[in-house]
Amino acid sequence: MALEHAILVSLSEQSASGYELARRFDRSIGFFWQATHQQIYKVLGRMESDKLIVSELVEQHGRPDKKVHVVTAEGRDELARWTREPTPTERLRSDFAVKVRGLGFGDRAAVLQDIARQRDGHRAQLEHYRANAAKNYPDPEAVSETDLPAYLVLRGGIRFEQSQVDWCQELLAALEV
Amino acid sequence: MALEHAILVSLSEQSASGYELARRFDRSIGFFWQATHQQIYKVLGRMESDKLIVSELVEQHGRPDKKVHVVTAEGRDELARWTREPTPTERLRSDFAVKVRGLGFGDRAAVLQDIARQRDGHRAQLEHYRANAAKNYPDPEAVSETDLPAYLVLRGGIRFEQSQVDWCQELLAALEV
DNA sequence: AGATACATGTAAAATGTTACATGATTTT
């Protein structure tokens, strides 16, 4: 299960409550793996039964108490074991591509609008990533060893969004006559 | 549900049996939407109850008989309705990116090998798409209106695979010291 | 004789999404 490993990576970087994890899945780690708080709480429960993490109740004043989850030695082992497993080559899975393919059987004008909307969405995401990169890694040559993986994954996000924007532009150029 | 619509698109292009659909999901349509025969048969059953398709038993000699599925007027309406629905901006969901991000907590050499393997897989897929494009669309300027959507989706696949190969190269350049 | 292609399903388990549910505190 991949969410388990995404959580292990995130908790290895910094221990956190379910709520804080859910926030991270809205940001950084969520750039390439989405998860809702419902999913996160469920998986955290299982991970605790499996002894991959332990939780400590942290009392707070002016805020509800929280349960901070910490990776155990077993959790670290599991994460290391997982990094040794080969990842199958990842494949595109895209509703949008199905829709483009179905252009001849649907509402052409609506699909063209959808392509423009898709392009705008990817453009916004691209700008978001670029702003993030400019802020956190102003000098790409000087990124520390520790920050390098997060930086490189952000680069992957930038590449992906750029290629999507370019493709949408190609679609519009070819279809808008 | 997206598989339903992918099947409607495929059957609109050409009526087919469950088995033939499964073959298509290994090829063309499966470039951007994967489905196994188990999933396909189950959804075909539901689509028939929902009257989006009807099936005709076709007797064959020298081969088992097959059930050919045909899109109904209701099915065509549903497909048209779906093309009018806006598609949410699609997001990357990548096990591999999680693994790269977890580089510092796992087996570095293994992850580097995995990156090279990933690059090779995307290269192979890229070559596969390119060969397909060269064979079916030798002259991109002359693609017919009917073939245009399938061609453009293939272009999207080529762009995606190319960007993945490039990213893997960037990863190796930054991490292999 | 064995492997591959054709052909269609069921069932269980794992995952993921959406809706429901609650309550305190802080900011506007």
Added chain:
DNA sequence: AAAATCATGTAACATTTTACATGTATCT
């Protein structure tokens, strides 16, 4: 006073994956 943030969960439903199940015909 209302909205947003902090905080944690349950339940129902949908989807996907993996394993099980069977049988014919063609090709090597």
